[in-house]
Amino acid sequence: MTPLITDPLQPVFVIAGAAFCVCLMATICSPALTLFSQILASAQKKVFYDKFARQLATMATTLGVLCFTTMAAGILHTALEEPALFEGPLRLPLMAALGTLTLAFALQVIYSLTWNSLKKNKALHRLFGLFAGLSMFTAVFLSLGLKRTVLAAGLSIPSSAPALDTFLAVYSIPAQSVFWPLLAQALLAGTGAAGALGLCYLLLRREADNYGRDYYNFSTAYCARCALIPSLLQTIPAALLLWMSQPVLSPFALENPFVLLWAAGIAIPLLACAGWMIVAVSAAPLRHKPAMITAPVLLVAGYAVQMFAALRVYALI
Template sequence: MRMEDIAALVAPDVLLPALGLAGLLLPGLIAMGAVFVAVLTAATYGKSSRVFADKLAKQISEFGMLVLGVWLLLVSARWGLWIGEIWPVSEKLRQFYHLFFDIPGHVAMLAVLTSIVTARAWRRHKKGSSVHFVLGGISCLAWMAALMFFVVGWLELVRAEGLAPKMDPLVLPDLLQNPKAWLVWAQGLFLAMALAGGGGLLFLVARRNKEDYGRDYYAWAARTLATRALSSGVIQVLWGVAAFAALSLSWAEMVLQDQSPRLPTALAALSDSSALAAMLMFLFVSLLAWLSLVPLIKSQNPMRLKGLMLGHVVIVFLSLTALVMTFHSLF
């Protein structure tokens, strides 16, 4: 990797569009991840932490609804500025917006509605019950399906090199057989949970005065969210590396090689990838995000570390920007 490659990443014509796209993706991923974090929190903690877990699940569900509203507002505003010819969008983003009016968008709307119902159920009944788990499970399934449809739709747009036709439900089983789609989907799923866990820390700070559940609860909740953000963050990076390798290598040519060693060939191809600099930046910034969570997990009073919470969210946003650059370079 050369210094020219690093300088190219921070060029205004590359950095600013990546920051804008990351800004649109961030609230959407947080809203999706909040549903999973809420369900997993309520389901995985035993009797000793049941009361705390139910309160945290309720708060994270409300956090997801708040961010979901912001995301829908941002997407609608950006679409309106484009339609009104006030702020044009790139060709790739224009193609991606069509997915909101196709099967991915329809399933996403279903996921939004199920998330609203789940959050209202937590608001009415603050103790976990089978109703919460059923509604939360349905919402999680809807979000997983929406994410997968957006991923396969995006890959089809890339393959078509133009405006792809509307999705045919009969063709979807064939599209789902693409292993690259599953790699990107898995990373997106754990990335959403990592973002929701990190962003939820700031929501705890904002809600502490209005919902005073006690110092012990907020200390436990902050450590729990930080742990969720760390574990999900590590897993999503591993999936990201796998997706980077899958999208960078020509697997068909490697399989057809006779006796030549494949590992050196793969390493050479990865080192020559146009997305290598962005990927290394993503890995470095992700490491910083993990390190910022360690003091929160170990602290007996993590709510005092508000600056570290804010710093973590900023670092995670930068890592998402680097990830956007990586996929942009791959395609």
């Protein structure tokens, strides 16, 4: 039987990768939560939603600076080591993904920094948030589609193929592909991660911002629900991914350690969900700080286990 770990450094790299992905996807999915909260603020005439949206936007921008700086360094290193990648047949999909991600982050920064200056023009401000969110989601689609093509077995794209034809070939994805549940899980998990890190950010900024106990009781319970619902929903595409991997998970049974490992990875984030549920229904949510703080750790652990199982099963590590 294939051993679970072939290199002692594999788990370390996977955990680091999972932590980075949680932060990156939280950044990418935050505009959806902030925009939704702004809409609720207007619909329910409750200023607390708007205050929360602003704090979450600030957190996303700060995280974005860290994530995109790291990515830029990685891309620069790749460009220097493998310049052919940026000149080959996949250059258009690659540039499209990078360009869309750059545009999305620029819009996110504008959205965050114009909160006061566009206070009297909320429609324009929310438009920045809407386009930031749509650009973020488009960047995820383009990036995962490119990743699927690069990792596809037996892939052969002629270097002389027209750029547009290559682009269309990369993103002509069959309906039965594992790409679709992977995309759904990434977006739902990212939205949950935004809520999870948002809770920690509220605790971190509580003394500095000092919006009052009523606000923090409201915002922590609301943010816990923002983390809970998408994190529960992401288990559906996660389980579907495991089911669709039957051809390479042989035997597809509990005797297979990779099946158990993958299933455990799906289950671990549910422990974080239990903590958020307690926070969401509590009359004094601030008393449950340990649940708020440990939740992101559980998310990273769960997604790291899923990533490790998937990478080992598909022989990518």
